[in-house]
Amino acid sequence: MLLAVTGRGRELAAELRPVGAWSFALQTHSAAEEADAAAELESLGFGALWFPESVGSKDAFAHAATLLEATERIVVATGIANLWARDAMAMANGARALADWHPGRFLLGVGVSHAPSVAARGDDRYADPIERMRAYVAAMSGARYDGPEPSPRPGIVLAALGPRMLHLAAAEADGAHTYFVPVEHTEQARQRLGEAPLLAVEMTAVLEADPARARGIARDFAGRYLELPNYANNLRRLGWSDDDIAGGGSDALIDAVIVWGDEEAIAHRARQHLEAGADHVCVQLRGPGGASDLCLDGYRALAPHLL
Numbered sequence: 197m198l199l200a201v202t203g204r205g206r207e208l209a210a211e212l213r214p215v216g217a218w219s220f221a222l223q224t225h226s227a228a229e230e231a232d233a234a235a236e237l238e239s240l241g242f243g244a245l246w247f248p249e250s251v252g253s254k255d256a257f258a259h260a261a262t263l264l265e266a267t268e269r270i271v272v273a274t275g276i277a278n279l280w281a282r283d284a285m286a287m288a289n290g291a292r293a294l295a296d297w298h299p300g301r302f303l304l305g306v307g308v309s310h311a312p313s314v315a316a317r318g319d320d321r322y323a324d325p326i327e328r329m330r331a332y333v334a335a336m337s338g339a340r341y342d343g344p345e346p347s348p349r350p351g352i353v354l355a356a357l358g359p360r361m362l363h364l365a366a367a368e369a370d371g372a373h374t375y376f377v378p379v380e381h382t383e384q385a386r387q388r389l390g391e392a393p394l395l396a397v398e399m400t401a402v403l404e405a406d407p408a409r410a411r412g413i414a415r416d417f418a419g420r421y422l423e424l425p426n427y428a429n430n431l432r433r434l435g436w437s438d439d440d441i442a443g444g445g446s447d448a449l450i451d452a453v454i455v456w457g458d459e460e461a462i463a464h465r466a467r468q469h470l471e472a473g474a475d476h477v478c479v480q481l482r483g484p485g486g487a488s489d490l491c492l493d494g495y496r497a498l499a500p501h502l503l
Contacts, residue, residue, distance in 0.1 A: 199288050199337050201352045204370045205394040208351040209475035211300055212271050213243030215466060215502045217495060218398050218480035222263070223253045224488040231266030233490050238270040240495060241503040244303070246275040246398070246478045256281070257290040264298045271300075275373055275398065275478070276307030276355040279328070284335035295346035305373045305396075306332070307355030326360050333368045353394055357381075357430040362388040370394055371475075376421050378452040379468045380434055386473025397474040399466060402456040402482050403494040409484075410456035415444040417482050418454060454482075463501040 217237050222230040222245075234245055245263060249256040256277040263272045277287060291304040308325040336352070354365040356372040362385055365372035371394030374385055382397050389395055400417060404410040421427040422441050431441060431449070440446040445453075455465035466477045479502065481491035 199292065199339055199341070199349065201333060201337050201369050202367070203392075204348070204351050205392045205475075207348065208303065208353075208370055208394045211243075211351075212273075212303070212394075212396065212476040214470055214476060215242060216244030216246060216271070216273070216396075216476060216478040217242045218246040218275060218478040219490065220248060220250075220480070220487050221490045222247050223250075223259065225490070227262050231262065233492060234263045234266045234270070236492060237495060238267045240499040242270065242495070242499070244271040244273050244396075244476065244478060246273045246305075246396075248275055249278045249281060257294065260294055260302060261297075264294065264301060269301075271303055272298075273303035273373075273396070273478075274305045275375070276305040279306055279308060279332050284332050285339040287332075288336040288339035289341050289343075291350040291352065292341050292346055293343060295348070295350035296344060299346060300348055303351045303353065305353050305355060306336075306369075307373075326364060329354060329361065330364060330368065333364075351394070353396060356385070357426060358433065359388055366390055366393045371396070374398065376400065376418075376427050376453055377430070378434065379465070379472050380452075381430070382469045382474050383472040384434075394476070395474050396476040396478060397469050398480055399469060399477050400454045400480045400482060401462045401465070401498075402454060403459065403462065403491075403497065404456055404483075405458050407456075411447060411450055413482055413484060414450050414454040414456060416486070418450060419444050459498050459501040462498060466502060 256274045260272050294302040308329050351370045353371045353373045354369045356362045356365045362372055366389045373396045375398040402410045402413045422445055428441050440449040455462050469477045481494045483489045483491050
């Protein structure tokens, strides 16, 4: 049976609910430690739990299974599963198996990653990401599966920033997952997607009111993204200059892409994304502890303001 990958955007928006959590830190902890963290984030009321698949990280499907088993209701979402890490049939059927095991609780985000990350995997074929994604999604749709088809089928969204990938996400998937974007991008993304597809927006936040300390944490996080062409070019399309992007980002750019301040300031930015057209905002808290900091104290403090 073919795996249809369009048409569930409105259902997924309801399943995810408006606010979720997005965490790099989960992959740096043991299965037992991240299971406890996932259960707490669920108890706080977050609608979804997002995690990445980066170079050297835990396998996306094994990781998702760990988080699904540790929780009861929260949606677990890949942000993103790297298409260079497995063939299209393996991607489609991994999602089907998890959706069968945990109905309505797994969302597959798929992305083309970045040339340096692909090269680090020993592959030098990174070229024309739009056509690569188009062919990959088509192959997923036609993938043979000998297990029972899950109901509902897994939602599938594409990591998308530019106009062409956003249009592809609207036409060939259930929607888009955007990352490292200001509110103005969310408004444009919704216009390009149309009303029906899901728009799930990652929002990085620093729960710190002191400007110097907050921007220091934000720049530590932002630096590597500003050096990647996909993210830098997306900001240029929005009108940010090379001077804004250089040197770890101007104050104005950092403040636009990463919200910092008290709980209400972070909640206000999340509402701005929702008002601009996001269906779901997944909050990635960053603290002085860096990539391994689960920031659970921060999520506890934020939950009453966000949920």
